[in-house]
Amino acid sequence: xxxxxxxxxxxxxxxxxxxxxxxxxxxxxxxxxxxxxxxxxxxxxxxxxxxxxxxxxxxxxxxxxxxxxxxxxxxxxxxxxxxxxxxxxxxxxxxxxxxxxxxxxxxxxxxxxxxxxxxxxxxxxxxxxxxxxxxxxxxxxxxxxxxxxxxxxxxxxxxxxxxxxxxxxxxxxxxxxxxxxxxxxxxxxxxxxxxxxxxxxxxxxxxxxxxxxxxxxxxxxxxxxxxxxxxxxxxxxxxxxxxxxxxxxxxxxxxxxxxxxxxxxxxxxxxxxxxxxxxxxxxxxxxxxxxxxxxxxxxxxxxxxxxxxxxxxxxxxxxxxxxxxxxxxxxxxxxxxxxxxxxxxxxxxxxxxxxxxxxxxxxxxxxxxxxxxxxxx
Amino acid sequence: xxxxxxxxxxxxxxxxxxxxxxxxxxxxxxxxxxxxxxxxxxxxxxxxxxxxxxxxxxxxxxxxxxxxxxxxxxxxxxxxxxxxxxxxxxxxxxxxxxxxxxxxxxxxxxxxxxxxxxxxxxxxxxxxxxxxxxxxxxxxxxxxxxxxxxxxxxxxxxxxxxxxxxxxxxxxxxxxxxxxxxxxxxxxxxxxxxxxxxxxxxxxxxxxxxxxxxxxxxxxxxxxxxxxxxxxxxxxxxxxxxxxxxxxxxxxxxxxxxxxxxxxxxxxxxxxxxxxxxxxxxxxxxxxxxxxxxxxxxxxxxxxxxxxxxxxxxxxxxxxxxxxxxxxxxxxxxxxxxxxxxxxxxxxxxx
Numbered sequence: 037x038x039x040x041x042x043x044x045x046x047x048x049x050x051x052x053x054x055x056x057x058x059x060x061x062x063x064x065x066x067x068x069x070x071x072x073x074x075x076x077x078x079x080x081x082x083x084x085x086x087x088x089x090x091x092x093x094x095x096x097x098x099x100x101x102x103x104x105x106x107x108x109x110x111x112x113x114x115x116x117x118x119x120x121x122x123x124x125x126x127x128x129x130x131x132x133x134x135x136x137x138x139x140x141x142x143x144x145x146x147x148x149x150x151x152x153x154x155x156x157x158x159x160x161x162x163x164x165x166x167x168x169x170x171x172x173x174x175x176x177x178x179x180x181x182x183x184x185x186x187x188x189x190x191x192x193x194x195x196x197x198x199x200x201x202x203x204x205x206x207x208x209x210x211x212x213x214x215x216x217x218x219x220x221x222x223x224x225x226x227x228x229x230x231x232x233x234x235x236x237x238x239x240x241x242x243x244x245x246x247x248x249x250x251x252x253x254x255x256x257x258x259x260x261x262x263x264x265x266x267x268x269x270x271x272x273x274x275x276x277x278x279x280x281x282x283x284x285x286x287x288x289x290x291x292x293x294x295x296x297x298x299x300x301x302x303x304x305x306x307x308x309x310x311x312x313x314x315x316x317x318x319x320x321x322x323x324x325x326x327x328x329x330x331x332x333x334x335x336x337x338x339x340x341x342x343x344x345x346x347x348x349x350x351x352x353x354x355x356x357x358x359x360x361x362x363x364x365x366x367x368x369x370x371x372x373x374x375x376x377x378x379x380x381x382x383x384x385x386x387x388x389x390x391x392x393x394x395x396x397x398x399x400x401x402x403x404x405x406x407x408x409x410x411x412x413x
Numbered sequence: 414x415x416x417x418x419x420x421x422x423x424x425x426x427x428x429x430x431x432x433x434x435x436x437x438x439x440x441x442x443x444x445x446x447x448x449x450x451x452x453x454x455x456x457x458x459x460x461x462x463x464x465x466x467x468x469x470x471x472x473x474x475x476x477x478x479x480x481x482x483x484x485x486x487x488x489x490x491x492x493x494x495x496x497x498x499x500x501x502x503x504x505x506x507x508x509x510x511x512x513x514x515x516x517x518x519x520x521x522x523x524x525x526x527x528x529x530x531x532x533x534x535x536x537x538x539x540x541x542x543x544x545x546x547x548x549x550x551x552x553x554x555x556x557x558x559x560x561x562x563x564x565x566x567x568x569x570x571x572x573x574x575x576x577x578x579x580x581x582x583x584x585x586x587x588x589x590x591x592x593x594x595x596x597x598x599x600x601x602x603x604x605x606x607x608x609x610x611x612x613x614x615x616x617x618x619x620x621x622x623x624x625x626x627x628x629x630x631x632x633x634x635x636x637x638x639x640x641x642x643x644x645x646x647x648x649x650x651x652x653x654x655x656x657x658x659x660x661x662x663x664x665x666x667x668x669x670x671x672x673x674x675x676x677x678x679x680x681x682x683x684x685x686x687x688x689x690x691x692x693x694x695x696x697x698x699x700x701x702x703x704x705x706x707x708x709x710x711x712x713x714x715x716x717x718x719x720x721x722x723x724x725x726x727x728x729x730x731x732x733x734x735x736x737x738x739x740x741x742x743x744x745x746x747x748x749x750x751x752x753x754x755x756x757x758x759x760x761x762x763x764x
């Protein structure tokens with residue numbers, strides 16, 4: 037197995053400021069994305085229901101798995117939007133919908149003002165060039181019978197306008213160099229690489245067409261801790277170099293905080309809370325976010341006695357038959373009658389509306405309340 | 414969860430020998446004979462666990478942490494596996510010298526194991542009640558009816574709701590967290606002295622992970638069991654462990670009580686691991702990354718196995734395998750339980 041001796045030292049010209057600083061307000065200002073402008077991707081009320089059918093010949097729909105049920109968010113140029121949630125909350129389905137690998141039941145995805153859920157044929161192909169994906173498992177997402185050169189070069193077969201035929205090999209070698217692999221490995225097969233190197237190959241393939249948006253579905257969760265840091269650093273460096281926008285889907289909340297400018301928390305097909313990383317991690321207002329954050333084991337044994345932990349009871353309900361009203365109410369300690377009747381909207385809670393505090397961000401809870409669970413001793 | 418190493422001295426020992434650890438692994442070697450050569454998975458591992466104590470074995474994939482556990486349980490595939498050297502003492506008796514029958518009496522009844530992936534560890538065509546009851550039928554010769562009653566009792570104990578109604582359900586009808594609870598129930602069935610948990614929560618979501626770890630810690634206290642927790646998650650370790658053994662390329666590179674290790678690591682690998690994890694409570698600029706890759710076990714580097722990736726490497730590291738030194742304070746006071754397999758442990762911990 038070859039060494040990645042030529043992994044470049046990333047020099048991130050940082051916009052993010054380490055927040056050992058003073059007041060919360062200052063932090064919030066510093067951490068907000070610098071230039072916002074027009075969103076590059078606007079997702080509005082995205083819904084995906086998978087039908088449940090009965091019978092063999094005359095299939096009759098008896099229900100639906102509501103995998104994604106009304107999700108809205110914006111993605112800006114050059115920023116990273118993290119999406120976190122437990123398994124089965126619909127985060128991977130959102131990724132597939134954005135790639136138009138699945139057809140949305142309803143809702144819109146605007147890429148530069150154009151609704152891509154309605155596109156087909158040539159127009160869709162053109163949009164897809166600009167939205168690429170990096171998959172979770174580097175062992176199954178690379179074809180074992182293709183060489184690295186063929187894998188990374190395959191996007192050029194579909195979009196020949198990006199690189200003329202004679203140039204392709206050179207272009208692939210450039211890409212290998214960009215992701216920190218030796219360009220001489222172009223004729224090797226995936227099994228000759230380690231997990232971290234394979235994920236680099238997956239990233240190189242995602243970069244091949246010079247996309248503007250890369251959707252990363254759990255890109256580092258299959259990797260070892262020491263290799264994970266290498267890949268995360270690489271992704272941050274590439275973002276600065278090519279001004280990429282990332283949608284970073286993961287279940288590891290620490291990694292998401294590290295890489296994201298903004299974070300959305302999903303629960304059972306809906307967005308529970310969305311805001312900047314400081315707003316979500318240091319000033320969460322949704323009880324689910326608070327429970328999720330408090331459950332993350334902190335690598336500090338000193339904190340283990342003092343830390344307050346909210347341990348949720350039970351499991352996530354089935355998305356085929358979600359609870360009425362607020363979907364989190366069956367596991368929520370604050371649940372009241374109102375929660376069963378009324379679906380809470382994703383908006384800045386009334387208590388915080390108009391106030392200059394980091395707690396004033398969108399949260400879908402009737403009884404939103406700020407609570408710092410990460411720093412609480 | 415404040416049990417410390419010292420507390421175990423109060424525990425009544427059945428073997429009569431005072432302060433003897435429950436399990437002691439001495440200089441264990443495991444190798445696998447493959448077509449490409451001999452893969453040395455474990456190269457001289459020493460550790461011990463006492464009753465009521467939690468030992469966390471930390472390491473990346475391929476560090477030999479699971480192979481060591483399999484050797485203890487006696488479930489190693491042999492061949493291609495082979496144990497050329499070493500002792501595994503359970504209550505003072507070497508299990509590697511026992512007959513298959515004797516080992517079978519220990520396995521399950523005295524030492525039990527919890528596996529990572531509950532779905533593939535449970536038999537999909539048998540009901541969970543049947544699988545739980547099997548422990549009692551095989552080991553204690555109970556009747557089917559009694560075994561099922563015991564199974565329900567166990568499911569109640571690991572807090573599976575409506576145990577009576579669910580005892581005849583099949584594994585696929587349970588959620589991931591519930592399946593892991595069934596694995597725990599199965600390991601607990603015969604009230605073993607020692608439980609080996611191999612990445613018990615890796616496949617679970619954080620909220621469920623917290624539930625399962627809590628349950629495991631509570632049951633451990635209740636039965637005063639020894640627990641070997643095998644994991645790669647530094648967060649989980651910090652939450653439950655009493656002492657830690659860090660493994661790299663089949664060797665233990667550092668051992669320490671849990672609080673010490675996080676405060677002052679004495680091996681560059683441990684330090685690198687601690688620096689490379691992102692934090693939930695603060696946003697750093699850039700992650701520290703250990704350069705390079707874990708070594709190939711067919712061809713472990715000469716000298717210290719970590720030397721090709723170590724930021725502090727010197728000439729001696731490439732030629733001489735460092736012994737597991739006792740670590741002491743700067744003024745020479747001994748630090749109990751602390752060891753480091755680095756030529757430059759002094760510089761790593763003190764400077």
